Amino acid sequence: xxxxxxxxxxxxxxxxxxxxxxxxxxxxxxxxxxxxxxxxxxxxxxxxxxxxxxxxxxxxxxxxxxxxxxxxxxxxxxxxxxxxxxxxxxxxxxxxxxxxxxxxxxxxxxxxxxxxxxxxxxxxxxxxxxxxxxxxxxxxxxxxxxxxxxxxxxxxxxxxxxxxxxxxxxxxx
Numbered sequence: 704x705x706x707x708x709x710x711x712x713x714x715x716x717x718x719x720x721x722x723x724x725x726x727x728x729x730x731x732x733x734x735x736x737x738x739x740x741x742x743x744x745x746x747x748x749x750x751x752x753x754x755x756x757x758x759x760x761x762x763x764x765x766x767x768x769x770x771x772x773x774x775x776x777x778x779x780x781x782x783x784x785x786x787x788x789x790x791x792x793x794x795x796x797x798x799x800x801x802x803x804x805x806x807x808x809x810x811x812x813x814x815x816x817x818x819x820x821x822x823x824x825x826x827x828x829x830x831x832x833x834x835x836x837x838x839x840x841x842x843x844x845x846x847x848x849x850x851x852x853x854x855x856x857x858x859x860x861x862x863x864x865x866x867x868x869x870x871x872x873x874x875x876x
Contacts, residue, residue, distance in 0.1 A: 748846075749843075749846060750766075752843070752846045753839075753840075753843060756839045756842070756843070757769075757836065757839060760832065760835070760836065761804070761807040761809060761832060762804075762809075762832065762836055765800075765803075766790070767786075767790045767792055767796070767797070767800040768800055768803070768804060769836055769840065770786070770789060770790045771786050771790070771800055771801070771804060771810075771823075772804070772809065772810075772825070772829060772832065772833045772836060773833060773836075773837070774786050774789060775810055775823045775824065775825050775829070776825050776829070776830065776833045779823075779824050779825070780813075780815070780822040780823070780824065781822070781823055782815060782820050782821060782822065782823070783797050783798070783801055783820075783821055783823060784797075784820070786823070788870060788873065789870065791869070791870070791873065801823070804829070807828075808826055808828045808829070809825065809826060809828055809829035809832060810823055810824060810825050810826060810829050811823075811824050811825075811826055
């Protein structure tokens with residue numbers, strides 16, 4: 704049942720519906736057509752799910768550690784600046800990720816061949832953790848179990864294109 708209110712300066716009554724009783728009854732208004740709203744909201748839910756799956760591991764909580772772990776394993780000697788470009792972090796944020804991972808004994812830094820940059824390598828502990836986390840991340844499709852494969856693949860294709868466009872654009876700015 705709607706209530707009728709008269710604003711002090713209104714010439715006609717304004718009908719206001721009572722507040723929704725459940726989240727799924729909320730009218731999102733302009734947000735319903737805003738991709739960034741859905742990306743942010745889904746990111747929060749996916750991150751919470753992944754954090755639960757990773758509970759107790761040195762890469763739980765925070766962003767960038769899992770990608771860094773995987774990229775260093777896949778590309779031994781990779782430079783921090785390349786990883787920063789991939790995970791869309793600035794140098795100081797990337798430095799904090801690396802400091803944390805180094806403090807947990809997951810990676811080591813060496814001077815690169817040209818002596819102006821660092822080269823990153825996983826420790827034995829980091830290698831073992833990367834293998835363990837890979838199995839967990841591979842199971843993250845379960846979060847989207849109610850989405851059929853065709854829709855999942857279509858969403859992945861769109862998001863992959865958007866991501867790489869952002870990474871390329873970031874390098875030219």
